[in-house]
Amino acid sequence: MTEPEQLPYLKKIYPTLPAMLRKFDRFARKRAFMGKSVGEFERWRTETRTLLHELLGTEKMESSPAQPQLLSTTAVEGGITREHWRIQVEPEVWMTLFLLVPESADKTTSVFLCPPGHNGAGKYSVAGVRGYPPIDEKIDHYHYDYGLQLAKLGYVAACPDCRGFGERREDPADTTRLSEGLKGDCYRLAHMGEPLGISVIGMLTWDLARLIDWLEADARFDTQRLGALGFSGGGMQTLWLAALDDRVKMAAVSGYLYGYRDALLTLNSNCSCNYVPHLWEYLDMGDIASLIAPRPLWVQSCRDDRLNGPRGVVNVEEQVAIAHSAYRLLGAPDSILYEICPGTHQWHEEHLTENLAFLFTHSMT
Structure with missing residues (x-):
């Protein structure tokens, strides 16, 4: 069997991206908040959430009883119990999860949702399940075990x-x-x-909301001060969930809050889960983050993260500034925290205790 011939040498290519960038500049972000008063912002929030549910396709999702089933329990380090559950989020659609429960946990213990990003085998890396070399490597590289870090605290x-x-x-x-x-x-x-009008983000946001439903019904722990914390694709899920569901009282988004033009149009080989048909015509990511205000929001980015786009952290700073303007308008300018960390795409836990204190302090105001 002979080796296939090489493809023709192309001295020049003619890509579509420059034209799409012009279209973005012409058509994007036509539903950004332009008002001046709190009342105008609250009306914009209501209308924008309705629009986003339409774009995401969550109105087409189907409710179902959770039918929770505890599959196993495992004792892990530090007196933590890892409960393996499955719950139904739509008819015949099941979510599997690890619930990490410290031995001190009771009805006063706050719960954090910790959705996973990519390239870490889902819940296994976030929950710090070691013993599998590829997962161990991802935990060490990305500091991926933020669920376990929270349980240890x-x-x-x-x-x-x-x-x-x-x-x-x-x-x-x-x-x-x-x-x-x-x-x-x-x-x-x-x-x-997407051909049915349902985006991946819509599916993921729906599922996390059903997870909150179950945690509230389970009533073992405190869901009145529910938090969400995620890195990368987990940051994406945290951003959208907190923007659309006021039951999330505090949010931490790591490695995700950046402008669409640089990070998802210019870097257009990113995962399909990032893309929602027609979204860019209406909003940028900072506008979505504005929907979280005045609930506390901690944004974390890395200076050399290539996913920030060609302009680097400037692309993040611009989106944080959009959200910050909403926080100022609502009288909570100190309830948004932006942290720039060294290095490439990864979660940083160095200031976790202090930044959690920030979230909890501002969730009380």
């Missing part, structure tokens, strides 16, 4: 598999192949959902 951490990850893969064979097993099936979900 005494919080209950809900670490779910989002659709397409971990036990929620579409193709069982993917779990036997290393690269596919670490990543997710977002492109499959996009191909199934």
Whole structure:
């Protein structure tokens, strides 16, 4: 069998991106908040949430009883119990999760949702499940075990598999192949959902809201001061959930809050889960973050994260500034914290205790 011939040498290519950048500049962000009063902002928030539910397709999602099932319990380091659950989020659609419960936890213990990002095998890296070399490597590289870090500090951490990850893969064979097993099936979900008007973000946001429903019904822990913390794709899920669901009382978004033009249009090979049809015509990411105000928001980015786009952290700072203007208008300018960390794309826990104190302090005001 002969080797295939090489492809033709192309001295020049003619890409579409420059034209799409011009279109972005012409058509984007036409529903940004332009008012001056709190009343105008609250009307904008209501109208914008309605618009986003339409764009995400969450109105097409189907309610169902949770039918929770405890699959196993495992004792892990520091007296923490790792509960393995499954709950139903739509008819015949199941979410699997690890619930990390410190031995001191009771009805006064706050809960954090800790959705996973990419390339970490879903909930396993976030919950710090070691003993699998590829997962160990991702935990060490990205500092990925933020769910376990929170549990060690005494919080209950809900670490779910989002659709397409971990036990929620579409193709069982993917779990036997290393690269596919670490990543997710977002492109499959996009191909199934978008022609029906349902985006991947819509599916993931719906599922996390159903997780809150179950935690509230379970009533073992304090969900009145519920938090959400996520890195990368987990930051994406945290951003959208907090923007659309006021039950999230505090949010931490790491490695995600950046402008769409630089980070998702110019860097257009990013995962399908980031893309919502027609979204850019209406809003940028800072506008979505504005919907969280005045609830406390901690944004974390890394100076050399390539996902920031070609202009670096300037692209993040611009979006934080958009959100900050909403916080100022609502009388909570100190309830948004922006942290720039050294290095490339990764979660940083160095100031976790202090920054959690910030979230809790401002959630009381």
